[in-house]
Amino acid sequence: MRPTRNGAQLITNTQGSAPGTGPQPADFTDVRATNLAVVLRFVRENAPCSRADIAASTGLNKATVSSLVADLIDRRLLRETGLTENRVGRPATMLVLDGSPYAAVGIEVNVDYLTAVAVDLKGEALLSWRRAFPGGSASSGQAVAGIAGVARRVVTRMTKEARQVLGLTVAVPGLVDLGGSVRLAPNMGWRDVDLAGDLAKALRDPGFPVLVDNDANLGALAELRFGPHGGVRDLVYLTGEIGVGAGIVLDGRLRRGGAGFSGEIGHIEIVPGGPPCHCGRRGCLEVVAGLGALLDRTVPGGVSPAELEPEIDEVVQRAEAGDPVVLDLLDTLAGNLGRGVGIVANLLNPEVVVLGGYYVKLAPWILARAEQEMLGRALAPGGGGCRLVVSGLGYGAAALGAAARVLDSVDSGRLPAPA
């Protein structure tokens, strides 16, 4: 709250009353970066808006706002529109985010595919690629090569469009520690892979940050930023792949747990003594409600990781045709999924649980049954208000969330340098 030499003001976090959280003054040297981020986020949410609007709503004084806006324009994060707003007094020049010079890149690697997404600063899609990739049988070295290859192609494309890449985040179905190492990814067969480090090496110091995060966490971030859940503060996103993971948002924020390993719903025992799981246990949610539970029964001889998508399409066709074997399998899967969602409803009382991945295609046959099971298991009447819905973000949710994490980083003050 003390004024600084450059006229910015110190912003102090005073949210709430938990013990041990007194005033937490921001680091003095970060004040300007923090205030730049405040202005950037304000424009993100309120564009088009004027400098006076920013000053009125943030409490920063007008001279400070002018200086911050000039800096953000220099960095090509904001631009002035031709528009002006006529009020009493002088017309005000309106500001918007500048979408053109930057790209945020997200890549998801999974058991059977690689997905890449790039968005501009506004979050608008620039490209969306998906290709089959046998992540479940590739070594981590092969996966690094595959991800790096896709990343290079995305960067080349962005560079051709005269865009600077702000960062790359890679989504992985497994335990990712807070430093970007994959501690364990059972369905990929990985253990202790320094994926962020290996990728940065493979990309030869790319000049932008390379992060790695859990796919379900990133799916949840994508739902928060791009989903239709306005006002929802408590949301759980479930991936629906061979593995099943949860991204947990409570009070508006992703909750990662002490070591970053929250959301491992896929390895909660649902059927004691049930089928064996890649993790070494039995009856885990993902072996009774993941895609493997379905395809192991519908595909004679077992599924090749590269063929999941056509196999799912065949399941959908058989379900549409009323095949009783498939309908029965889907009903069982839905019941088991509902047991998992019931655990989430009892423990976390979210407003929404979002089903992603292949669950989206299967929704017509699993959603109602899973919700019914959840409602029957939740102690709170009506599931405590919990709704089970299908993601509208499609297969790209984790990659989109990976790009969103790059934007989150910019929004919180890690800004590109001025031109």
Place this chain on the structure above:
Amino acid sequence: MRPTRNGAQLITNTQGSAPGTGPQPADFTDVRATNLAVVLRFVRENAPCSRADIAASTGLNKATVSSLVADLIDRRLLRETGLTENRVGRPATMLVLDGSPYAAVGIEVNVDYLTAVAVDLKGEALLSWRRAFPGGSASSGQAVAGIAGVARRVVTRMTKEARQVLGLTVAVPGLVDLGGSVRLAPNMGWRDVDLAGDLAKALRDPGFPVLVDNDANLGALAELRFGPHGGVRDLVYLTGEIGVGAGIVLDGRLRRGGAGFSGEIGHIEIVPGGPPCHCGRRGCLEVVAGLGALLDRTVPGGVSPAELEPEIDEVVQRAEAGDPVVLDLLDTLAGNLGRGVGIVANLLNPEVVVLGGYYVKLAPWILARAEQEMLGRALAPGGGGCRLVVSGLGYGAAALGAAARVLDSVDSGRLPAPA
């Protein structure tokens, strides 16, 4: 951040980068209350300290701090000590919290007892009562009368000591909505009881706020404020009564979920087709790992709610004597409890899970086994760092947390009026 007429400064919450969280200016009229709370919390954590210390650390200017401190001294929340600190320049008068004029009261009602606690502003114990009370068989009306009776006695005692009661919170083992109504408390046999309203009526407008909250949530608040978990930001507290509930702290805050119903771990199915639960389901955690699971087997003819405590003492004696039947029951209970803790470890990745209530007495026979079970079930190696520990707060944890919630309310700016 804009200066106000009285010289206070607007504090803006800018924590973090989640989408949808731009700058959130505090309500203009709340600025002074917010800043009073900032100073109060700073002194709570740093006493003895000087006005200059407060100004230096909070960023509030010195004149503002002097005005705020004068106000807090008027309200008898702070006092000056005789101590001074010699620095370069003038000696500074040191400030501390004033513990003497106030009391925060917490009462817990449960299946078999009523507990009452009062603490001063510093959190130091003024009184701790416990008596048998057949909450499990009493009507909600009888419970209101019982709680009100205890509350009146506590208030009388505090008044005799010339203390003003800042507030009363009542802990209940059940679903409590955000308005203080008990929606469902299976072990008490309550449904839709407006406990906060009924109590305020029974106490005839007591002149202090009466709140109602879930016992596990309050146990978690007690651990945060009074427990030995310095620096822990992700903690789950488990009640160990006839019922079992969880209070969930993530990133330093209690997470209540969308409707306030989080933490219902007691009604997660642990043993499919297991024994019937009061909630109407079967095999819930609390029927296989709650106290009833034990006492139904050790007490011929079943347990009367008023006799739980002596029965638990007898279990402890039999365990100490090496009674194989009791040891076997405790081992089974511990295994089931560990399955529940494993769910928490997989889903939330807490740093600590704290066992409260009667689990404290049973710890020598259940802690190691439950931890082993949890470790075997967590996907993350070493349980993701999760430790299973026993509460040091004893039976009074929920009541203590109820009193802590009153202090939290003061710390966040709901201050008593000046004398």
